Amino acid sequence: MQDAGRLMADVRRRDAAAFEALYDGFGRLVYGIASRMLADTATAEDVTQSVFLTVWTRPEAFRGGNVGAWLARVTRNRCLDVLRSRAARPSAEMPVDVADETALDDAILARLDGARVRSALALLPVEQREPIEMGFFDGVTHDEIARRSGIPLGTIKTRIRTGLRRLREHLAGGAA
Amino acid sequence: MSSMQASHDELLDLVAVYALGALGAEEARIASMHLAVCTECRAEYDALRPAADAVAYAADDRLDLVDCPRIKREIMRAIRPPQRSAIFVASTVAALAAALVFAFIAVSAERKAAETDRTIAALVGPGARQYDVSAGEIVKSGDHIYLVMAKLAPLPAGRVYQAWTLAPGAKTMAPNVTFSPNSQGFVLVTLTEAAQNVGVVAVSVEPSGGSQAPTTKPLFVRPLT
């Protein structure tokens, strides 16, 4: 794919070919997040369509940084909303959205792909990988992760932090 | 000193969970306030947030080779500008979209946004047909009929607008949804009757809650031909 930041700039100028290239580059990522979080292919398609239509109608929402990381956050936030609307107990606490206007532009995000991330995650001890994946994809708070896994909350938090640090090292190491 | 150290380690852990996006509202507030004043935690956040963002990519293997181009076709169709003489619809929809986006800032935004995006896509999509009426447009797109009302007069308390449909060959109007415009006279309504069952659309003013048959002279009665 061409430089995604350049494509976003072209989308702002209503360039449909640039928009199409963005879908080619990130359609699988957006749909994959939605499908994994919602476990429902029809709603995942709706969210995918809605995220890309937002890119087309409000490209100014992207304020710079890494385009893939930004799209991933926008998608995750929209899925959290769907999960909130589905929640059987509306009182059960859901995680708050992570701000998506501050996508960072970090070296480890520069050439990411799914295969690399999956193998980096696979290198983590399962007790670190599981709470990270639950926290990212399941729309639950760390309290809920602790409750479901029967592990003290303090331990869960430390494992998430240690796991993210290791994940960062694996991704940085493999980048060369 | 050691207890302060312990509590700051806990904050560093909390910041990591914040980067992952797995905190509830109260703890997220604590984390973000602390991040604003603590350079050590800020550096930790800046290092871990990209790792958390990277986790998303683990899910990029779920779209198969059949569905990927199909979804792309639908999205590309939705963004294509209307190729018919639909200047009125296009400009109404643009104004309406702006009004809706504005309204949604106040209401629970994100959930409705997906719905609105889809509706707007249907309204300007290539299969859509529009029918002029006094207060705006009726748009038929796929199975749905939309009322895109751009200049409805405000109504006194206790009164609403109500839509009516007449099935092909039927003799009496069937009641459909009731609605009220926003302060600019805009409203976008999706009729609850499938498009193939509707030959005529009308709108009248009715008491709140709606009527079983029109009680006032309709603003318009529009055959969809």
Ligand SMILES: [Zn+2]
């Ligand atoms: Zn700190």
